[in-house]
Amino acid sequence: MSVSPSFNDNGETYDQLARTHVSLGRVLALFTPYRTRIVLLIALILVASAIAMLSPFLLRAIIDDALPIRNLALLAWLAGGLVGVAALSAALNTVQVILSSKVGQAIMDDLRVRVYAHLQSLSLGFFASTRTGEIQSRIASDIGGLQALVTNTANELARSLSTVVMTGAAMMFLDWRLGLFSLAAVPLTVLISNRVAKLRETITFEQQRRIADMSSAIQESLSVSGIILARTMGRSEHLIRLFKRTSSDVAALEVRSHTAGEWQWSLIYLTLSILPALTLLLGGWLMSTGAAVTIGTLVAMIALQEQLLWPFEQLLQTGRELRTTRALFTRIFEYLDKPVEITEDLDAVTLARDRVQGTVRLENVSFSYDKSRPTVQAISIDIPAGSHVAIVGATGSGKTTLGYLLARLYDVDSGSIRYDGVDVRRLSFQSLTDILGVVTQEPYLLHASVAENLRFAKPEASDEELITAAKVAQIHDMVSALPDGYATLVGERGYRFSGGEKQRLALARTILRNPPVLLLDEATSALDNRTERAMARALATLARDRTTITIAHRLSTVRQADQIIVLDKGCIAERGTHDELMALNGVYARLIQSAG
Template sequence: MDSPRKPRKLTAAEKKQAKEVSLRRIGRLFTAHRAQLTVVVAIIVASSVISMASPFLLRAVIDDALPHQDLALLGWLVAGMVAVAGVTSALGVIQTWISTTVGQQVMHRLRTDVFTHLHRQSVGFFTRTRTGEVQSRITNDIGGMQSVVTSTATSIASNLTTVVATAVAMAALSWQLSLVSLVVLPPAIYLTRRVAQMRREITAQRQRELADLNVTVEEGLSISGIQLSKTMGTGAALVSRFTESSQRLIDLELRSELAGRWRMASMTILFAAIPAVIYLSAGLPFTAGKLSIGTLVAFTALQSGLFRPLMGLLGVGVSLTSSLALFARIFEYLDLPVEVDDPAHPVTVDPARIRGHLRFEDVTFAYPGSETAALAGVTLDVPAGTSLALVGETGSGKSTLAALVARLYDPDAGRVTVDGIDVRDLRLADLAGIVGVVSQETYLLHTTIRENLRYARPDATDDQIERAARAAQIHDLIAALPDGYDTMVGSRGHRFSGGEKQRIAIARTLLRDPRILVLDEATSALDNETERAVQRAFDELAKGRTTVTIAHRLSTVRDADQIAVVDHGRILESGTHDTLVSEGGRYATLAA
């Protein structure tokens, strides 16, 4: 196996994006939780102030109670120490509960905001995005932010308050020794900034590698991916690809953990050496005889206690800076423009009152990134309750016309109307209640048949579900299964044949009773006998309903009220079957 590739370095654009993440925008995530955070800060301040009593109690024990054998005073001082520990521990529990709750709520909002925003994206976004990339953003990136989101604010407040309170207490004990202790701050801050910058770039690379790994898992371990790899004999290559990606992750994780460790180790040694410097300073002429033993011990205890919150505060800075790469990736998705969205001022309609008069008015459309128009100046009129059949070669634009009816895309020019209303002026939910689509590619959820059908209409009764299944010629097969409608369909419905899956999908669409029915090669996976049975059901159900059918088999569309021949995004000819055959044009050639 080849040696693993080195992790990809960030591009200039990616580095710029990470740097542009505003801390103010991150702070706005916590705006709705001001009250809880105020309580947390108050608890932290109270806990820090109370804990500062411990070194003064210790000094009193050493300088007063023990030398004078004052047991009463010693008892009170020891009780005070225990009380301080108990109160600060209780406050710590309350603070952790509140801060964790706030952090989890912020995480919940991030996850739901990203999911909701991505759900509003057009089909075009998902065709441009790698399989698994979206899941990686929601799971890996947001999951990686959890420790920062749940603990950063409280860590900053807690450590900062402790550092300030400790510094004040140290100054109260001996301002001279305080100066000696605090000389370590400038190099500590400088080194911390260097470490944070190193980790931010590594974090961005690691998340992209995690996304690649997630893509490999999604593509290689899905039912379709497994079938493809087994039939193509590419299992070893997939394993090798996964192994190399995982190996690169090892390198990135090590670099992330070890980045700047020697610098931080130097700080640890420096902090550890300070007590020795303090003892040395206590013996120098300008301090000799001015400090009691109790003061020296209490000061040393405070100085040792200063190390943990100070390093914690600097560590939070490193984590926050490193996490900017994660926030950049999440905000990138949240800032995606919604290409197909609800109108600002939608036309209010009752889907049940829609007649279904469908029109394409000089429609032109090109897929993003394509220089060739998929549709160019298409005009069609489909009166309510009639049927339109679209025929033509693969890639001629038939499915694109169907996608515009359901508003999976918006036309670049012209418009598509239903009962004279531009579909862009309708709420997407209202349009979905008007237009039902059964596509060539059938997707079933990994749940029961009943729940797959009810997905289209959550309030549907069992009788309504059964009637839709009968209309789609699938009820008898379902009833013959051991668990009937409660049978699990398996991942993507692979338990059933292509024809069976399509009939379940047809039943699911019919359950919604749409006024306009779009059948995009809906019977392509059916055998001739089953196709005829389903077609008879469609003929019955099409009464009073506008139907747009796309099919390669002309036998399924010859009875349509109107047949349009599509070629390279244009309508070559249209009319009834008999008319088009008699004209001897492209349709006549196809029908020959």
């Protein structure tokens, strides 16, 4: 399987993305908050490496000094030194592992929270154009892939590097000729390793992209909605084939990420493996020429080479892993670099909730999703405090978009939206959520109990407050009749409840917050006529002390509104009361007639 260049949604290749988003300084900045512990860790590694260097010299003394003269006392001291070095190295290694694990997990926690918090600040447009599975993959799979780097790899890098440097110095001190010969292979092996690492880096990026595809497929097709769609359409086998294709791609890329350049890597292993034999050959030749090389020196040099072999291989492998993790950092930093479009003003206005009147004014509001064709344009509406305004229109007229703008899920392109005279862009986020309560046509319920879903809006709410809100939303009797009452688990996205029941639970959740302004976006679309009439009466009672903005397709719900705004192709076509609009016999009247 060949790997073609990967492109993101903007047509950028992996190399372009990596150069744009990843730098050594940015990666090192992740470690900066823990520099004290990292310095301590490096100090431990250096001490452990220095202590380990004593073993070959003790071994040479045993062979050249203690054994030839059969000095058991000296042998015992030297052997005891080897045991002490091993014990101290083991103890220091344990401390290193514990400390590096704690630092690594703290960095992972910081990065996960940072990405999650940044995503929470992005506009609705980002989530409308991005698969949920893709987002989950970047937080779970990509950041999870970095775990080895920050917990083990960085520790192994420092330990291996210090061991290689000190072992190289010990070789030169032991015999500079044999030392130079032993280190001559280093440049070649580093060059080969770097070529292999570069190849695997590109494969890793493509691999993570396909893992994200697989995650999205699982999230979409194995949800309740996905299962219902697949079975009712008879497409389960088709989805299995698609998943098998994606899974096979992931498996093939996994193999390539571990085996690409393996023949080149085998040259490194071969070079390091035959080095002791070549060293013995060189040492024997030097001894035959009368050079000052002893058997103990040769044995100690071979021991140093053996001691060098593992950390040097580890160093080369770590270098490869660092290159491949660049692909993961690219995907993570790409998300962190997504611009935050909805920001809180530095001098944001905070309105005291008990003093909010609830007046809303839209002044010449225009907005476009793609900046080419306006979705709504030149919208001006005055909504007095305590009034009920309905916004109606055919599908695609811009009703829901206007609701998004009122909730500041998007910012207007021009014009302004004001609450109690304050531009929504000047309001603090907390003030806006205190002022405006929103119930959408697609209510989202958490996989939790009914009570927990309601308390998501007001964690400190009492049971009595839950019941009061549920009664207003006409859902209390149904919940009370359940075996577990308010402790009933609603299931993922509330699939244990009907569409109308979910809408009423979502409405009760918003009512619990008691907002001065209530925005209902098709909030009763899934209700039967009898329940809708009962809720309309309840909402009428509720709306006496608050401003209500209803976005509706079912026009029967807005006949009693103080003002009805009729949208057509993103513009206000008509406005007035139900009777006034019917008398005009225009757009509104045709909507009523088409509704039957």
